[in-house]
Amino acid sequence: MDNDKMDLILKTVRETSEKHTKSIEDLQKSLDVCTKKFDELMQTLKKHDSEISVLKKDVSKIKTSSKQQEENISLVKKGLAEAQIYSRKNNIEISGLRENPSEKLDEMLIRFCVNIGVQLEKNEIDNIHN
Numbered sequence: 001m002d003n004d005k006m007d008l009i010l011k012t013v014r015e016t017s018e019k020h021t022k023s024i025e026d027l028q029k030s031l032d033v034c035t036k037k038f039d040e041l042m043q044t045l046k047k048h049d050s051e052i053s054v055l056k057k058d059v060s061k062i063k064t065s066s067k068q069q070e071e072n073i074s075l076v077k078k079g080l081a082e083a084q085i086y087s088r089k090n091n092i093e094i095s096g097l098r099e100n101p102s103e104k105l106d107e108m109l110i111r112f113c114v115n116i117g118v119q120l121e122k123n124e125i126d127n128i129h130n
Contacts, residue, residue: 090126105130 097112105128113120 099130 094109094112097108100108103111106122106125109125109128110120110122
């Protein structure tokens with residue numbers, strides 16, 4: 001082989017090697033960027049995992065608190081129902097009486113009771129309304 005051909009081959013090999021070296025350098029830069037992004041994403045993922053763990057604990061506490069509040073509400077409702085029943089034990093509803101605008105309701109009730117044979121004093125009436 002003559003020198004010209006050798007020089008041409010050598011030149012082609014050098015150019016190809018330079019292109020490959022440049023491509024490898026570009027690939028290395030891209031890999032470095034990807035690695036950096038991957039590391040950032042992993043840190044973010046770890047942070048989110050930690051936050052999710054805290055939120056799960058908070059949700060669990062809220063569920064427990066909510067269940068306790070529901071039980072308390074149930075007890076309060078039961079107590080309220082019992083209190084309402086107890087407060088109504090002396091209540092009586094009378095309908096169909098003719099009202100006289102000049103007569104007070106308590107006087108009208110006492111007169112009604114006398115008519116049906118029941119003894120009722122004014123101080124025995126807690127509350128009266130129409």
